Amino acid sequence: MFWEELNVNDFAASVQTCKGVCIFPIGCLEKHGNHLPLGTDIYIARDIAARAAKLEEVMIFPSYPLGVVAEVKHKAGTVAISSRLQFQVLEAIFDEISRNGYKKILVANGHGGNTNFLNYFAQAMLEKQKDYMVYVYDAWSLRPEQEKTLVDKYGPIPDGGHADHTETSQIMAIRPDLTHMELVKPEESRSLGRADWFWQHGVFTGINWYASFPHQFAGDPTAATSEFGEDMLTYNAQNMAEVVKKIKEDDVLPALIEEFYNAHSAPQL
């Protein structure tokens, strides 16, 4: 169910129905090649959450437009507030979600550039005692057997990670009116390779992605279809629903968090 659609009575009752689990879909606003909308990652994360909610009852927080995307400030339409501010905003929102009774927050991430930040965010949440848990999850997760089924049905998946076969197919399934294949420029999807040595030798820099794919386009979307997108979204949703079910049942990690806080005020041998 969607937070913004409920009246106050239904909201109050929802905490019990959803067993206190709230999905927080997150993506970003950034260029996705020339052919996909700026909010591609937001659409995909929210669509997977909505499909998952049909399989496993769960609250879904309203659309959040921000993500960690400073490396795309050279392209029109990017909105990149500072990561420090974003950290504070997320913590403040999560505190509010918790104050409303939702003590288990599943961050459903649709943007690869958010992954490092969100894992760090979850780790840093241990610095202060909270009365809720944050679970971070990449919405695009696929099981090996699901990938095999897709490959058997459609052939090898020509993904590169951005505005590629999968993302294009998913947007074709969700919002076909926002997909413009006539704008695809295949030459812009090739890596310029300017950071390859560092990638290959395990050295990370903030400019690595720009050095390789300055056009925000990686992969070959020319054979994308809404059927493939629909199958992918279905698997993604099944996997997310499974995660929601597990989080509902999870009393181990919350108990360990409490044990940890009790112990860290009086460290022992």
Ligand SMILES: [Zn+2]
């Ligand atoms: Zn994307």
